Amino acid sequence: MPSHTDNNGNLQLGGIARAFGIVAAAAAGLYIVTYLCVALLRIPYPFELEFMEGDSVDQVWRVLHGQALYVPPSVEFVPALYPPLYYYIGAAVAYVMGLDMLPLRVVSFLASLACFSLIGSFVWRESRDRLVALLAVGLFAATYAESGAWLDTARVDTLLVMFMLGAVWWVRFGRGKWPHVAAGILSAAAIFTKQTALLLPLALFLYLLLMRRNRAAYFGIAFIVAFGVPFFLLMNASHGWFGLYTVTIPAAHPWDKLMLLSFWTQDILLPLPIAFTLVFFYLILRWRERRRDDWLFVLLVGAGMIAAAYAPRVKAGNFDNDLVPAYAFLALVFGAALADLRERIRRSESSQRSTAGLLHALLMLLVVVQFASLVYHPSRMIPSAKDRQAGMELVRQVRAYPGPVWVVHHGYISVMAGKAPLVTMQPMQDLLAATDERSREMIVASVEDVLRRHSFDAIFLNEPWPEQLRGVECYEAKRAVFADTSCFWPVTGYRTRPELVYEPIRTTCGSQQNQEIE
Known part of the structure; x- marks a missing residue:
């Protein structure tokens, strides 16, 4: 029979666990609110938060003007190396709101809010634990700085x-034909x-083939x-x-x-050591308990979402934004793992109450420690x-120039x-570094032609011309763009801005006549 002292100790441990839970919930809420405030403060900013946002606007400009995106390279246009869905959706919104950064952001x-909702709903459906659902959403919001402060950029x-996440949600919880059709369509939309x-x-x-074979065909056909x-x-x-291009x-x-x-050590383990450990042990526990549906789902979804981060991260030109899919997956399963551990602790309270209270508090x-390790300074993200x-x-x-002007990076x-x-410049550099000789020579010849004609x-220009380009000797630097060295730098991504005119x-270089580009 437990003593009065033991009961007091158990009550104290339970109170400590609840206190830590309140602190964790407050931290999660604070990260969510901080993200919302940062996003709402900088979404109206008319210039680039990140130096390639302008390329997204250029793609949408072409869509709105009825011009194709994937065309032979020329000085008029080279597309970004992405499929078109984001730009089509952005064009639909820009058609109503007007073309600038705002509609794309x-x-x-809105997609980030949908991600929060999907993560929270997923964990709630798995656990029926509101606290853990909040903590999972908060963890994803807390990785905002680690993933380049990217969620609200264009x-x-x-x-x-x-x-x-939409495809994952429907596969996990869908019980009929149409949810799996929706998952297949969402998977294609992601690509x-x-x-x-x-x-x-x-x-x-x-x-689906291994666990719900009768539903795999619906998903597969819809995706194909x-x-x-x-x-x-x-x-x-x-x-x-x-x-x-793609x-x-x-x-x-x-x-x-x-x-x-370093993807595993610096990008995953360093910022998310506790979340990753919980996910790992959750996977092991499910495997040891032969709960095949759970461990197989986590393993395969993890492979798909982490691969979406790893594949671009290990290529030249990578940046922290590549990590968003991996962090979304870890937040998702972190919630499920945390709920599972809390439930195991509750079940053990009847026989090992003091140990259960201590484990819950720890x-x-x-x-709380995991959230504390992700603290960042939001003011640095706001222009x-x-x-x-x-x-x-x-x-x-x-x-002020009456004729055509080429703002090479923007x-x-x-x-x-x-x-x-x-x-x-970025699409041009992608072509200049490519192995396709035909496209490389097309952009070099097109640029040389307009430069020699003084078009x-x-x-x-932000930085020196790539050495592969010809005709650059037909222009000379006249003045600096900015007198102030501290302004107009992007708040995330590659640090660059226009420097010289x-x-x-x-x-020299042939005709002196200024010939406009149609």
């Missing part, structure tokens, strides 16, 4: 994860948002149709350029060998009033200045 922001990644999602539908189909028909149409309409060139990117291991303390003023001054400088600035956008009144050298 709205798409990403980039494809958040929409990708929304489609992936047409970012091609790194390719392994997830294969993983989900294998899970939803993926195959648009792929065929895009390949046919683009005369094969779609495949070059498959051939990305596949040829060189490996970043350091990331092969478990919730570990959750300043000085950044906005510098951007408006840049637009004024571009608008085509959207030309649109803001009332001029047509032109090819930007631009001015060129705004180049103007034609009129005595």
Whole structure:
């Protein structure tokens, strides 16, 4: 029979566990609210938060003007190396809201809210534990800084994860034909948002084949149709350029060998040691207890979502945004694992109450420590009033030239200045580094032609020209763009901004006549 002292000790441990639970819930809520505040403060910012956001605006500009995305490369346009779904959705929103950064960020922001909802709903359906569902959503929100403060940017990644989580949710909880059809369609949508999602539908189909064979066909047929028909149409309409830009060139990117291991050590274990450990032990426990449906689901979904992060992360040009799918998966299973451990502790209370209370307190303390390890400074992610003023001054400088102006790294600035956008540096560099000699020579020849003809009144350049380009000697640096060295830098991603204005050298390089690009 337990003594009065034992009962007091158990009550104290229970109180400590509840206190840690409250602290963890407060931390989760704080991370969610912090993300929402940061996003709402910076979504209206009219300039790039990350240096390739402008390329997304350029893609949408072409869609709204009825122009194809996957075309032969020229100085007028080279597409980003992504499938088109994000840009089509962004164009639909921009048609209503107007073309700038705002509609694309709205798409990403709404997708991030959908991700929160899917993670919370998934964990709730698995556990019926509201606290743990909140903690899972909070953990995903807490990885915002670790994944490059990317969720609300005008980039494809958040929409990708929304489609992936949607497919996972329907496969896990769908009990009829149509949920599995929906999962197949969402899996295809994920790939047409970012091609790194390719392994997830294969993983989900294998899970269904092994565990719910009568539903696998619905998923498989829906996926094949939803993926195959648009792929065929895009390949046919683009005369094969779609495949070059979205498959051939990305596949040829060189490996970043350091990331092969540091992905696991620096990107996963360092920021999420406790969450990863809980997920790992959850998988082992389910396997040892022969709960095949659970461990197989976690293993295969993990393979699909982590592969969507690992594949681009180990290639040259990677950045922290590649990690969003992996962090979403870990948050999802972290919630399920935490709920499972809490339930095991509750079941053991009748026979080992003091031990159960201690374990519960330690478990919730570990959750608090995990949240504490992800603290970040949100003010660094919000552009300043000085950044906005510098951007408006840049637009004024571009608008001041009567003829065409090439803002080489930021085509959207030309649109803001009332001029047509032109090819930007990142897609050009992708082509220049590609193994496809034909496309590489096409962009080199196109750029050389317009430079030698002095087709631009001015060129705004961030950094030195790639050495493969010809004709750059026809322009000379005239002045700096900004006098202030501290303004107009992106708040995430590669640190770059326009630095020098180049103007034609009129005595060289052929015709002195300024010839506009149609």
